[in-house]
Amino acid sequence: MKLKGLMMAALAATFVFVGCNKNEEPAPNPELKLAEATAEVAADATTYELTVEANCDWTATATEGVAVDPSAGKGNAEVTLTFAANEAYEPVTYTVTFKAEGVEDQTFTLTQAAAEKPAPVLTLAKTEDSVEAAATSYELAVTSNVAWTATASEGVTLEPAAGEGDGKVVLTFAENKAYEPVVYTVTFKAEGVEDQVFTLNQVAADKPAPVLTLAKASDEVAVDATSYELTLTANCPWTATASEGATVDPASGEGDGKVTLSFAENETYEQVTYTVTFKAADVEDQVFTLTGRVREAKSYYNC
Numbered sequence: 001m002k003l004k005g006l007m008m009a010a011l012a013a014t015f016v017f018v019g020c021n022k023n024e025e026p027a028p029n030p031e032l033k034l035a036e037a038t039a040e041v042a043a044d045a046t047t048y049e050l051t052v053e054a055n056c057d058w059t060a061t062a063t064e065g066v067a068v069d070p071s072a073g074k075g076n077a078e079v080t081l082t083f084a085a086n087e088a089y090e091p092v093t094y095t096v097t098f099k100a101e102g103v104e105d106q107t108f109t110l111t112q113a114a115a116e117k118p119a120p121v122l123t124l125a126k127t128e129d130s131v132e133a134a135a136t137s138y139e140l141a142v143t144s145n146v147a148w149t150a151t152a153s154e155g156v157t158l159e160p161a162a163g164e165g166d167g168k169v170v171l172t173f174a175e176n177k178a179y180e181p182v183v184y185t186v187t188f189k190a191e192g193v194e195d196q197v198f199t200l201n202q203v204a205a206d207k208p209a210p211v212l213t214l215a216k217a218s219d220e221v222a223v224d225a226t227s228y229e230l231t232l233t234a235n236c237p238w239t240a241t242a243s244e245g246a247t248v249d250p251a252s253g254e255g256d257g258k259v260t261l262s263f264a265e266n267e268t269y270e271q272v273t274y275t276v277t278f279k280a281a282d283v284e285d286q287v288f289t290l291t292g293r294v295r296e297a298k299s300y301y302n303c
Contacts, residue, residue, distance in 0.1 A: 030054075030055060030101065030102045031053070032058055032103040033106065034050060035052075038108070039108075039109075039111070040112075041112050041113070045085070047081065048083075048110055049079070049081075050078070050096070051076075051079075052073070052076060052077045052079055052098065054073075054075055054076060054077070055075060056075075056100050056101065057072075057073075057101070058073060058100040059098070059099050060072065061097050061099075062094060062097075063095045065092070066082065067082045068080075068081055081096060081110060086113065088114060089115055091112060091113055092111070092112040093111050094112070095108065095110075120193045121144055121145045121193070122144045122146065122148055122196055123143045124140060124142060124188065125140060125142075126198065128201070130200070130201040131202050132202075133205040134175050134176075135173075136173060136175055138170070138173075138200055139170050140169050140170075141167075144163075144164070144165055146165075146191065147163070147191075148163060148189060148190040149189050150162065150186055150188045151187050151189075152184065153184050153186075155174065156186070157172045158170070158171060158172075159172070171184065176205055177205050178204060179205055179207045181203050182202040183199065184202070185200075208235060209282075210236040211233065212233075212234045212236065212280040212283040213232065213286065214232050214278065215230060215233075217286075217287070218289040218290070218291070220290070221292055221293065225292065228261040228290055230276070231256075234255055234256060234257070237253070237254040239251060239278070239280075240259055240277070241277050243274050246261050246263040246276070246290070247262045248276050266295060271292065275289050275290075
């Protein structure tokens with residue numbers, strides 16, 4: 001009886017063991033797949049969602065500039081990639097590598113398009129302006145979104161002579177001491193943009209009132225004199241003309257100077273007078289009078 005009970009228990013244990021083995025299934029091979037291997041997004045995009053298909057634990061690592069959430073998981077999942085909008089004019093590429101034990105690495109490549117390049121712009125705050133004769137510099141504002149260069153006409157220097165984007169250019173030049181205005185031009189160039197020309201007018205120096213004066217208005221010379229030197233003061237061009245019997249050298253000039261009057265020795269017994277008239281624009285004529293002394297008469301007596 002006891003033996004029979006033992007045999008029944010052993011038989012029951014065998015059925016249980018066989019039943020357990022029938023319900024157990026072999027462990028599946030690890031799998032890790034991505035819904036896509038590559039993708040492209042617009043320049044202003046900042047996120048991308050990627051589907052992961054897996055039956056095991058996995059991790060994800062990304063190149064610089066992109067964050068992955070989640071960066072690890074088990075089984076299927078939706079992974080969000082986050083990155084900045086692309087403001088550069090070149091495309092950006094990000095890669096995310098997924099790893100799982102016993103499975104070949106899976107790599108996803110995301111290409112972000114380049115930012116749209118705006119039309120080139122180059123404008124000047126002014127195209128023409130004027131400065132006083134005493135001015136020696138001028139500042140000009142430039143508005144641009146591209147690289148540009150500037151060249152100036154003779155007599156003016158630029159700082160800087162090239163740049164990129166908005167900026168200011170300083171024109172340097174000499175004080176205008178002439179009585180005529182001076183015109184400077186600066187030409188700005190950029191690729192894909194029409195040249196921009198700036199014109200700077202520097203006014204003429206103030207012209208002083210004309211001056212013409214003589215050191216003397218009249219004088220007297222000896223009877224045997226043949227020349228006379230006269231000093232004049234002027235700030236303008238002038239001319240000189242002498243009366244008959246005298247010559248003047250030089251007969252014209254500009255500014256201060258000296259003129260020489262030449263004439264013959266007075267051999268008569270009468271007084272000789274010469275005049276020299278000086279003329280200049282917008283000035284009253286200046287007249288110089290030169291008198292030659294009278295030769296003394298000889299006395300004769302009869303003995």
